[in-house]
Amino acid sequence: MTMLRLPIAFDLLLLACLSGCRATPPPSFEALTVRWVKKHITVKGTHQTNPIQTTPQSISDGKHAFGFYCVVCHGRDGQNTGVPFANGVSPPIPSLASAEVQSYSDGQLKWIIENGIAPSGMPASRGILSDDDMWSIVIYLRHLPPEGSLGDPKAYSGEEFEDENRASNKPTGSSSN
Ligand code: HEC
Numbered sequence: 001m002t003m004l005r006l007p008i009a010f011d012l013l014l015l016a017c018l019s020g021c022r023a024t025p026p027p028s029f030e031a032l033t034v035r036w037v038k039k040h041i042t043v044k045g046t047h048q049t050n051p052i053q054t055t056p057q058s059i060s061d062g063k064h065a066f067g068f069y070c071v072v073c074h075g076r077d078g079q080n081t082g083v084p085f086a087n088g089v090s091p092p093i094p095s096l097a098s099a100e101v102q103s104y105s106d107g108q109l110k111w112i113i114e115n116g117i118a119p120s121g122m123p124a125s126r127g128i129l130s131d132d133d134m135w136s137i138v139i140y141l142r143h144l145p146p147e148g149s150l151g152d153p154k155a156y157s158g159e160e161f162e163d164e165n166r167a168s169n170k171p172t173g174s175s176s177n
Pocket of ligand 1: 093117
């Protein structure tokens with residue numbers, strides 16, 4: 001079995017190298033199509049506007065709600081810092097600061113958080129986070145800190161909830177008005 005597979009894998013590697021051995025190959029036509037369909041058809045909410053105003057308080061509320069469980073996959077900075085499997089899953093976990101993610105409208109980001117992206121590992125938050133929490137997370141996504149500036153998720157060492165969330169145990173979303 002393995003004897004058969006090895007040469008095939010080697011051929012593919014060779015093929016990949018012949019067609020351009022680059023660190024970041026340009027996205028394939030297929031990947032671009034998937035991306036287009038996702039942005040223009042799958043993900044709804046394009047014209048919904050964020051009912052929560054951007055203030056230092058709402059950014060901090062969003063960061064708090066984000067710390068509730070997004071950090072495990074996206075890192076505290078939303079840019080995968082300290083997430084060991086970010087590139088190991090398919091599709092890989094994107095940097096939420098990337099132009100691609102930032103080009104979603106606020107309403108689309110809220111929709112993504114609420115519904116998740118099936119069949120990838122991006123889970124739906126409906127019923128877990130309140131509307132206010134999701135909207136304030138969208139605000140945080142628009143104001144992500146510099147990459148790496150917040151360190152690794154403490155979730156892996158069991159500390160995330162101690163310093164971020166112990167006080168309230170749950171994201172509050174209390175910033176709505
Ligand atoms: C279990 C891991 C996991 C958790 C937890 C998670 N995500 Fe994701 N997220 C992913 C993966 C995997 C993708 C890539 C999905 C894709 O490209 O189809 C993703 C993609 C995204 C995207 C970009 C979607 C796109 O089309 O490019 C946004 C925005 C996002 N996540 C926000 C969040 C927020 C906010 C939370 C917390 C409420 C969260 N995620 C929790 C794994 C996770």
